[in-house]
Amino acid sequence: MLLRDRTGQGFLLLAAYFCWSAGAGAQQPEPNLNREDSAALVLRSVQLAATPAERLTHLEWFVADFTQDADAGWAWEQIQQLHIGAGRHREAVEAGEKLVAADPDDMLAMHRTLEAARSSGDAGLAEAWEARTAALANRIVSVEPKEDSRWQGRVELARQILAHLEYADYGALLEVKDLKQRLKRIDEFAAKYPNSQYAVNLRGQRQALVAQSGEPAQRLAAAERMLMQDRHHDDSLIVVAEALFAHDRDLPRVMALSQSLIQVMATRPKPEGMTEVAWAQKKANYTGRAHWMIGRMQVDQGEYGKAIRSLSLAMPALREMGGPVASALFYIGWAHYRNGDYDAAIRYYQQCAKMRSPLQAQAVRNLSVIESERGAR
Incomplete structure (x- = not known):
């Protein structure tokens, strides 16, 4: 599935690509116009072209007649950029194929072609180029380091591309609303990025989703496992507390979990990927449910003043959730x-x-x- 960046980070990254391109060797060197041969004559005609359309005509003439010329890569790059500028994205992808065939390690050409594929509106084409871009970037960062500054630039560029693709995948995953689909996407993400910087957060999300989507026993077991890893995990706190409270079991622990949940919701920052409105609603809901359990136990313990306060604090959430x-x-x-x-x-x-x-x-x-x-x- 094609994944896109939700945040605009891709625009900053793309700007960085072009800043690095000369050092990374991803931008083709200027053609040699000092030679005296027929290829040079065509190249000079390209430089003298008055319009983009005329320039494109001469460039296409050049690559058709001088396929193996040393400056063919430069010509294909110019062709691709002209197509991109004119909004001819499929033609830009075709030019990118030629560029990558001429220089399989050209990271910038690969990325430009990926962007053209995305802009073409063909999801399958874009997905294929995303996979090719990721494969090239992974290969470049995994080979033995070289002293060549141009190669080092390509390695740095590849690392940035991989970070961007991982972030885009992570952002797309956060937008999945269906619980089962998100679980599936989390597992796919973990397999694709085994050393991801987002792994800890996603493990917590996965436990919470299992807790929400499974059978009661499964939900409770998953939540208990999560609390062993993170005793402040809000979704697991509410699952365990309510499960115990519903069966009138281990009420001292229910009290402790509920009090911890209230503290967590009061101090925890908004999770990444959640809107301010959704976070405010979740805080009010979880806090209200915790106050409800605390208030009920305080009634049973004869702490009537405290119970009145706790149950009154629970009331807005109970009304909102139909509790x-x-x-x-x-x-x-x-x-x-x-x-x-x-x-x-x-x-x-x-x-x-x-x-x-x-x-x-x-x-x-x-x-x-x-x-x-x-x-x-």
Whole structure:
């Protein structure tokens, strides 16, 4: 699949290519016009051409008649650049084929041809040239170093190209929304770039995706493994805490995980590839769910003042996600009742009693009890 840079980094990199081109030997040397032969006559006519179209005609005449001439590479490069300038991208790719055939290590010509292939609108053509460009760059950086400054320039250029292609692949991967497809792309990326600088981040993403997309037992196991590697991994914190809370297991750990999650979401910077809006929504959601679990446990522990605060902080997220709002209202009402604030308890129980939920009938009964107790005072 063709992968593109999302960030504009490619434009800076491309500018660097042309700055390096002379030293890297990727730009063909100027033709020798001092010789006295028929090839030189045609080259002089190229230099004297008044328009790009006339110049292209003379260049094509030259490469057709003098295929093996020492200046044929220069001519093909000029032809390619004229086609690129005119928006004839397929013709530019054809010229690039000739350039690369003449000098298989010409990194800049390879990249120019890749860009022309991308601009052609032919995804298959672009993908093929991307693979060829990556293969050449990998070959150049893997050979034994040479003292030749031109070769060293090509090596540096190849390294920059590989870094750019890896970054573009990584950026495209982050845009995949479907969980299963992203898992697949992460595995493909890991195989393609075994020593990637993004490996640690992607391992965390993979664990989180498995936690989201698998069966409950698989999700919990994946999240537990992730927490062994990174105890502050937000997706794994919420998965483990909610799994334990749902089964009323190891509640002290649920409390610790929930408190850790609140701290992580308050201090962690926005992950790369996530918009500010999406990050704000995720922080509010995870923080609210953590406050909900903490508040419920505080009610059971008789810490009613703390429970009222925690459950109140959870309420916006519960409303946004369609969570157990009625339950939160019920337990806030109960906490106020146990604290002796009957007016506040009545307000929350009245709200709960208006909502269809398993606690609706109990909220109505509690209202009756509170009214009776208040009347008896």
